Amino acid sequence: MADNNNNNFDIVSVQLKNKLTVLVVEYMQMIRFCHKMALSAIGVDSIEADNGEEALDLCRSGAKFDLIIMDMDMPRMEGIRTTVLLRGIGVRDKILGVTSRSRETELQALMDLGLDYCEELPLTLAKLVSIVQEIDNNLG
Numbered sequence: 001m002a003d004n005n006n007n008n009f010d011i012v013s014v015q016l017k018n019k020l021t022v023l024v025v026e027y028m029q030m031i032r033f034c035h036k037m038a039l040s041a042i043g044v045d046s047i048e049a050d051n052g053e054e055a056l057d058l059c060r061s062g063a064k065f066d067l068i069i070m071d072m073d074m075p076r077m078e079g080i081r082t083t084v085l086l087r088g089i090g091v092r093d094k095i096l097g098v099t100s101r102s103r104e105t106e107l108q109a110l111m112d113l114g115l116d117y118c119e120e121l122p123l124t125l126a127k128l129v130s131i132v133q134e135i136d137n138n139l140g
Contacts, residue, residue: 014042014129016136020066021045023093025055025082027074035069038125044132051075052082059086065093066135069123072099072110080113087114094135098123 022039024046026032032048039046047065049055051074068086072079083095096117097110110118119127 014133016043016132018066018136018139019045020132020136021047021064022132023047023049023055023058023063023065023068025049025052025068025074025079026071026098027051027076028071031071035123035128038128039132041125042129042132052077052079052085055082056085056089059091059093060089066139067132068093068095070095070097070115072097072101080110083114096123096131 022044024032024035024039026035026048027050029050032050036046036048047058047063049058052070053076055068055070056077070079070083074082079097079099083097086093086095094116095114096119097115098119098121099107099110100121101107101110102120107118107120117131
């Protein structure tokens, strides 16, 4: 049996210089929970929104995040539309799009709509740590 250590929360040791807060925008409760647990394991606070409308409302109310993890394929208001609307109201928080799309042209098209990062599912702990550390390092 293969050992997939990049998803094992028990071995995570991440030293962050800054207190980070992430907004998790995901309609599936179990996936929101998994993202929240992964973020907690690396010392990052998180807030949840179960759709794009909630994310927009939070940002319109003045909430700021170091990172927004956005499901690109949600019902009601998909992540693509939410990202475009967030950028349209001046939100400059980093946005990580998570998608089932895998073709390079599809991923690039998503990036062109305003994402800072775009990752194909599954969003592994290793990918998440890499992005969080990059954001932390850029904050100084």
